[in-house]
Amino acid sequence: MSGLPNLTPALPEIFMACVAMALLMVGVFMKGEAKKVTRTVSYLATGAMVLALLLVTAFSTTAGTTFNGLFITGAFPAFAKVLILAASALTLLMSRDFFENANVTRFEYPILAVLATLGMMMMVSANDLIALYMGLELQSLSLYVMASIMRNDLRSTESGLKYFVLGALASGMLLYGSSLVYGFAGTTNFEVMAEMFAHEQDSVHGPSVGLIFGIVFVMVGLAFKVSAVPFHMWTPDVYEGAPTPVTAFFASAPKVAALSLFVFVMMGAFGDLAAQWQQIVIFISIASMALGAFAAVAQTNIKRLMAYSSIGNVGYMLIGLAVGGAVASGAETQQNGIESMLVYLSIYIIMTLGTFGCILAMKRGGDNVENINDLAGLSKSNPMMAAALAIFMFSMAGIPPLAGFFGKLYVFQSALEAGLVSLAVIGVLSSVVGCFYYIRLIKIMYFDDAEEDLDRQVGTEISMVVAAAAIVILAFFIYPGFITDSAAAAAAGLFAG
Numbered sequence: 001m002s003g004l005p006n007l008t009p010a011l012p013e014i015f016m017a018c019v020a021m022a023l024l025m026v027g028v029f030m031k032g033e034a035k036k037v038t039r040t041v042s043y044l045a046t047g048a049m050v051l052a053l054l055l056v057t058a059f060s061t062t063a064g065t066t067f068n069g070l071f072i073t074g075a076f077p078a079f080a081k082v083l084i085l086a087a088s089a090l091t092l093l094m095s096r097d098f099f100e101n102a103n104v105t106r107f108e109y110p111i112l113a114v115l116a117t118l119g120m121m122m123m124v125s126a127n128d129l130i131a132l133y134m135g136l137e138l139q140s141l142s143l144y145v146m147a148s149i150m151r152n153d154l155r156s157t158e159s160g161l162k163y164f165v166l167g168a169l170a171s172g173m174l175l176y177g178s179s180l181v182y183g184f185a186g187t188t189n190f191e192v193m194a195e196m197f198a199h200e201q202d203s204v205h206g207p208s209v210g211l212i213f214g215i216v217f218v219m220v221g222l223a224f225k226v227s228a229v230p231f232h233m234w235t236p237d238v239y240e241g242a243p244t245p246v247t248a249f250f251a252s253a254p255k256v257a258a259l260s261l262f263v264f265v266m267m268g269a270f271g272d273l274a275a276q277w278q279q280i281v282i283f284i285s286i287a288s289m290a291l292g293a294f295a296a297v298a299q300t301n302i303k304r305l306m307a308y309s310s311i312g313n314v315g316y317m318l319i320g321l322a323v324g325g326a327v328a329s330g331a332e333t334q335q336n337g338i339e340s341m342l343v344y345l346s347i348y349i350i351m352t353l354g355t356f357g358c359i360l361a362m363k364r365g366g367d368n369v370e371n372i373n374d375l376a377g378l379s380k381s382n383p384m385m386a387a388a389l390a391i392f393m394f395s396m397a398g399i400p401p402l403a404g405f406f407g408k409l410y411v412f413q414s415a416l417e418a419g420l421v422s423l424a425v426i427g428v429l430s431s432v433v434g435c436f437y438y439i440r441l442i443k444i445m446y447f448d449d450a451e452e453d454l455d456r457q458v459g460t461e462i463s464m465v466v467a468a469a470a471i472v473i474l475a476f477f478i479y480p481g482f483i484t485d486s487a488a489a490a491a492a493g494l495f496a497g
Contacts, residue, residue: 009064009073012055012081013125016118019048020111027107034105042096045110049089049117056081063493065127069189072127075493079342079486080124080260087252087349088117090465094357095245097459101366109149113249116142120257124264129178129188132261136174136225139254140167146249147242159241166224166234174221180214190269197272212276219280222265225258228318229287232311239307244368247303248356251310252349259317259345263338267324267494278325281318286426288315293433302359302372305437306352309396312434313348317341319411319423326418333417335491340410342487347407347476351392354469357462358389363455375441377450385458386445388470395473397438398431403476 007014023041030037056078063074092113099109119139126132144167148160182188185196197207224231239247266277292312299305320341324334361382362369379386395404408431415424476483 005066005068006064007066008059009066010071010125011059012052013071013118013121015055016048016052016114016121019045019052020114020118023048023107023111023114027111034107035100038099038105038107038109039096041107042092042110045114046089046092048114049085049092052117052121053082053085053089056085060125063496067131069191070128070131071122071125073125076260076264076490077124079490080256081121082486083256083346083349084117084120084124084253087256087353088113088120088249090353091245091249091252091356093461094248094353094360094459094465095243096461098243098245098360098368101368106149109146112142112146112149116146116249117253120253123257124260126261126264127190129182129190132265133171133175133178136261137171139257140171143167143250143254146246147238149246150243153243155241156243159238162241163234163238170221170224170231173217173224177214177217177219177221180210180217182214184208184211184214190265193269194271197270207273207276212273215270215273215277216280218265219277222258222262223284226255226262226314226318227307227311228284228314229291229311230284232288232291235311236304236307239310240301240304240370244303244356244360244370247306248353248360251306251352251356255310255314256345256349259314259341263321263324263341264494266321267334267338274325274327278322281322281325282420282423285315285318285322285423288312288318289427289430290315293430296434296437299437300372301370302362302375302441303370305372306355306359309434309437310352312430313344313396315430316408316411316427317344317348319415319420319427320344322420322423323414323418326420329418331495333414335495336417337414338494339484339487339491340414342490343410343484344407346483346487347395347403347473350469350472351395351404354388354466354473355392355396357466357469358385358392361385361458361462361466363457364452366455369454372441372444373448374454375444376448377453378445381450381453382456382458385466388466389445390442391470391473393438393441397435399435401477403473406476406480 023044027037027041060073061075061078065072092110116139119135119142122135123132126135144160144164147163148157150156185193187193227235270277288311292308292315296305296308320337323337326334362374395402398405398408412424412427
């Protein structure tokens, strides 16, 4: 009789699962008004995420496996988990004021955030197609409910329904692709697949057509989750319709999980079949950059603008994955590509959290506003918030010496090293177009006159997050090592594994 598996590598995930069940009991049995219960559960959930982050750094950074190879740990999953937990905790912290002002006092919201985060952590540690699907569905089901948490708001319920229908379609495609891969490979384990495909690539016939079809369907499911073109159609509507804190959550933590999973699956299980999938990654990267640049120009709602901005930014990040698939360039260049992608991802999450903090602070008469023209005169009514938003917009536009410039520089540099010159050129041109709508926001804040000023009062939690994000973006060039060193270690861990 075999003994119990070693549960230490999965300690952060087990802790988060226990926290979710405990908070559910707290919410049900705690006495007092609904607002007080929700606030207590929210703070406990945020604290639990911070504790889980500490557990990840203590137990999950060294390479290890458990549950018969279904679950792995190492530098790469740990890097992703730290970003996921930090982003989840900060968005949960920022959401309290919004829901209290909207009289949406549901203690289930922070519990759903904990469950979604648990699903993301399981995704990035998945070493098997079955484990991958379990984590993905736990995350997705929680996000569907979070998008429609404001049941009396038509836009919120509509966004939840759209996300559910399109998400179910993407999950079906991923599952179909997984079944094809299993059918032609005879295994669902990523390590076994990698060994098998290394031999297949060297054989005379190469990989079978059915296997390639399976990989394409898996890529379709993952591309949907990262909202890459042409599987982006849900993003603008869901970003606009969902409550702003939920949109901030969508734009940060799940992006980290899905992109990390994309990298891990393609570079791990299918790494030796890069010749079959690299062209697909290059196509969706170019399409995402182009659509993100041009479609955002006409937007009047700031959340829709951020949706198209996120699509464009995913395109830039996928350049790093395309470089990772450039086998002919050598392992060092491939590793640099993944490292540049992780650096860009980290900077993007910081910029996004700061920007959504500013959007949450946009209120008039106590009500949240989302129109871009509502930013007019913000430099006079709230100069500190206007300065912070200007920093984030300049950084997203890639203006030196802000962090966003270095993120793009690393990605384009890695593309040039791998000989993907046209991809780097298209990226630079898309970035130039993107400058227009980022700088337009700054022009509206500083040079347009407001018909009615926005509220000056901003929540303490939001102010703290925005200030911290602005400082990191400004000071990145002084000490970039705190992100680049971790990204380098994570990329090295991926290739070592």
